[in-house]
Amino acid sequence: YTQAKAFVYSKYGEPSDVLSLHTHSISPSLPSSTLLLRTLATPINPADINQIQGVYPSKPPFTSLLGTQQPSAVAGNEGCFEISSVGSGIKSLSKGDWVIMKNTGFGTWRTHTLAEDSNVLKIENKDGLTPIQVGTVSVNPCTAYRMLKDFEDLKEGDWFIQNGANSGVGRAAIQLGREWGVKSINVIRDRPEASETEQMKNELLELGATKVVTESELMEKGFSEKVIEWTNGGREQVKVGLNCVGGKPTSALVKCLSQSGHLVTYGGMSKQPLQLPTAALIFKDIKFSGFWVSRWSDANAEEKKRTVEEILDLTREGKFKDIPVQELKWEWGTEEGVLKEAVQGTLGGFRAGKGVFVY
Numbered sequence: 410y411t412q413a414k415a416f417v418y419s420k421y422g423e424p425s426d427v428l429s430l431h432t433h434s435i436s437p438s439l440p441s442s443t444l445l446l447r448t449l450a451t452p453i454n455p456a457d458i459n460q461i462q463g464v465y466p467s468k469p470p471f472t473s474l475l476g477t478q479q480p481s482a483v484a485g486n487e488g489c490f491e492i493s494s495v496g497s498g499i500k501s502l503s504k505g506d507w508v509i510m511k512n513t514g515f516g517t518w519r520t521h522t523l524a525e526d527s528n529v530l531k532i533e534n535k536d537g538l539t540p541i542q543v544g545t546v547s548v549n550p551c552t553a554y555r556m557l558k559d560f561e562d563l564k565e566g567d568w569f570i571q572n573g574a575n576s577g578v579g580r581a582a583i584q585l586g587r588e589w590g591v592k593s594i595n596v597i598r599d600r601p602e603a604s605e606t607e608q609m610k611n612e613l614l615e616l617g618a619t620k621v622v623t624e625s626e627l628m629e630k631g632f633s634e635k636v637i638e639w640t641n642g643g644r645e646q647v648k649v650g651l652n653c654v655g656g657k658p659t660s661a662l663v664k665c666l667s668q669s670g671h672l673v674t675y676g677g678m679s680k681q682p683l684q685l686p687t688a689a690l691i692f693k694d695i696k697f698s699g700f701w702v703s704r705w706s707d708a709n710a711e712e713k714k715r716t717v718e719e720i721l722d723l724t725r726e727g728k729f730k731d732i733p734v735q736e737l738k739w740e741w742g743t744e745e746g747v748l749k750e751a752v753q754g755t756l757g758g759f760r761a762g763k764g765v766f767v768y
């Protein structure tokens with residue numbers, strides 16, 4: 410039997426109140442289409458927290474599969490796993506292969522799990538990659554990639570503008586833009602110290618950002634004139650805006666889009682509603698859309714595999730850097746409280762890196 414631990418919840422609430430570490434054992438006799446996976450790395454994404462709080466639209470069902478006292482769900486949606494053993498009916502996967510989940514909602518914060526072969530997507534070439542790189546590819550970088558590709562035809566020399574530019578998604582967008590010859594205006598929040606703001610600007614410029622500004626610079630009168638200056642008198646188009654944040658600053662961001670530009674909203678970190686300038690809709694024909702990578706992945710399995718592989722190729726070639734992470738070792742003896750603390754800090758803001766459980 411394999412001894413396993415999983416971070417489960419049986420009701421919605423703050424992670425520190427509702428998460429508990431559950432120990433169970435997994436039988437060695439595998440059904441023929443089943444895999445036994447050992448977890449290597451799983452990130453703590455903002456959506457994972459919202460899901461535990463019960464305010465996220467996709468809610469994994471509470472079940473008794475793991476033998477918890479109350480029916481429960483396993484937290485977490487993303488991660489990198491190594492195959493420990495393979496059911497007799499599976500031919501396309503072998504022991505030692507690395508896989509990620511095809512869809513969100515699987516419940517990834519656990520040391521081991523059973524999965525059907527249809528649940529997983531094989532990483533065809535794991536050479537030169539780390540579990541963290543593979544374990545964080547399918548949500549943030551895929552989101553950035555699809556938002557830059559699927560809404561407007563961004564050509565070399567075009568621009569996009571984004572807020573939350575230092576987020577996992579934002580950093581991915583910067584780097585993909587650089588690879589594709591697409592320039593970017595990147596908005597970050599003002600840090601408490603000016604030197605920290607400068608440091609963050611430099612970090613993003615090094616990743617390939619064309620311009621980095623703070624929210625307060627964006628909100629200054631005359632900012633859109635600055636953008637016109639940067640874009641060769643407006644001859645270069647700012648075709649896409651990526652919105653991670655919402656609230657008033659996003660209305661200012663919309664003003665920087667070119668005629669018929671497109672704002673794609675994917676996050677609401679400020680928890681403030683979006684106010685759309687009327688003139689943007691009537692006179693500038695700005696389009697407003699939303700993107701949800703879960704919906705996209707469910708509908709585009711093949712394209713997801715291709716997108717993941719393209720990003721991992723760039724990673725291997727050193728053209729796509731990891732996000733900054735705070736690694737949290739999840740060992741057999743790691744206490745529940747330590748793991749919970751890592752989860753609870755996720756929505757805090759001004760963080761040095763995304764929390765990632767490394768097993």
Ligand code: NDP
Pocket residue numbers: 454455456548549552573574575576577578579597598653654674675676677678679680700701702703756757758759760763
């Ligand atoms: P990260 O954890 O990497 O980064 C969080 C970002 O949010 C940072 O840029 C942080 O800025 C910013 N932030 C935190 N608190 C606030 C606040 N109160 N107001 C404004 N900005 C804030 O996040 P991810 O890249 O993983 O995710 C970012 C957002 O995108 C989340 O809302 C997430 O749910 C969403 N998302 C949506 C997807 C989709 O398919 N729609 C897919 C992936 C992510 P600072 O450093 O200044 O605190």
